[in-house]
Amino acid sequence: MNQIVDRVIKVSLVIMILISLLLSYKIWTKPANRSLSDKGKASSEEVLHTKKMTEVYVPTKLFYHQGKDDYVYSNKESTILDVNNKLSAFEFRNGKEIGSKKIEEALYTSDSFNLFFPEAFPLATYEEVYEMSLNIPSKMSDFVFNRIIFSLDKEKVYFVNHELNQGVEYDVSGDTQSIKHLLEDTKRNNYLPVSLTPDNVAGIYYLKEEVKLKTYSYIVATQSFTTFTKAFFNQPNDLYSNESDNLNVFNGEGESLTIQSSTGEVNYFGKLKTSKNAKGNNIYFDTFQYVENLGSTLGTLRFFDAKEGDIIYRNYIEGFPVFGKNMKGRLEVGVQNKNVFVRTNQETIQVPIPSDETVTLIPTAELMGNLAVAGVDLSLIDDAQISYEWQANLETKQVVDLVPTWYIKYQDNWYPASALIEQGGAK
Known part of the structure; x- marks a missing residue:
């Protein structure tokens, strides 16, 4: 008798699962050739938390110059967002245009940091997004930047373009000490040592050592x-x-x-x-x-x-x-x-699945050497970025693997470094 009951329960569960899958299929795939009108009010479950521009137009890399030639890198999102938000609340004065000589001087300053945005965009847009008062010099009204340099010692901020040949300098005042405390928290920021020299490709900070990163799986x-x-x-x-x-x-x-x-x-x-x-x-x-x-x-x-x-x-x-x-x-x-x-x-x-698998990525100088040997024209590289590559999971379609991979911006497009090396830059 118990065996019969167990079988009935199992069969019922299977039927319920099949019905659930069928309903999901009907919802997610094409409806028939008909009207899809929905004139009712949205339920509370359908209300989305809308994003703010200050959550999306943000820097994604931080380079801290602790001392002469002592540079470290962090991509810790919470620290970068906190530093950027604190900085945007400063008072900015005496904005003026600067050229490559002043930028190079600021770039190699000790007791400073660089914030990088993934791509350049107008300084006027940054001002508006963060509700700042920059009083941008009139002849720099269309200026675009992708890097912020802040000299903690001199309390000066420099908004600089990708080519490092034009920028806007400001005297600033604000809570510099709270930013310093954030930067000096080495446990929180998981800093990696980097180097910066005039010979670096595209002005990129080079990771000095190989880095080991987790592979993530997500539902x-x-x-x-x-x-x-x-x-x-x-x-x-x-x-x-x-x-x-x-x-x-x-x-x-x-x-x-x-x-x-x-x-x-x-x-x-x-x-x-x-x-x-x-x-x-x-x-x-x-x-x-x-x-x-x-x-x-x-x-x-x-x-x-x-x-x-x-x-x-x-x-x-x-x-x-x-x-x-x-x-x-x-x-x-x-x-x-x-x-x-x-x-x-x-x-x-949606949901991360715990994993102990890791991938080791080579230092940047070695990466550039491999690209050069493969015939890639390094002068056509705009950026190099550690990224996660979306790969199909071999066991189930309901899960994907995110694998750490070097990506290169080459001739204004992004490619896995391995693909560029295989093709010798012929893209």
């Missing part, structure tokens, strides 16, 4: 198409779909959303939303609206790259960017003639 969630229609569409109600292999949702206003069934890649097209930016059109504010409305759905997104009207936002894990195929770990927003194109992927990483 993957497949986001419903409604996540994207609510975040991207100007008119998210009265939607319709076409019968096809891929999900294709649209409305009468010319907006459309397509999800590729084979890859999960999401493509949206529509009219650009009216920006909340009071100072007029700004690609950084315009594109951020599509990040803001997704909230935490795609995890920790950071401003990562900008090119020809496109802004790229990328997932960050443990302070490192994530690279994956088919737009995984990435949100790209392009603006053209008041139209907007958004690309991402419906697969998102």
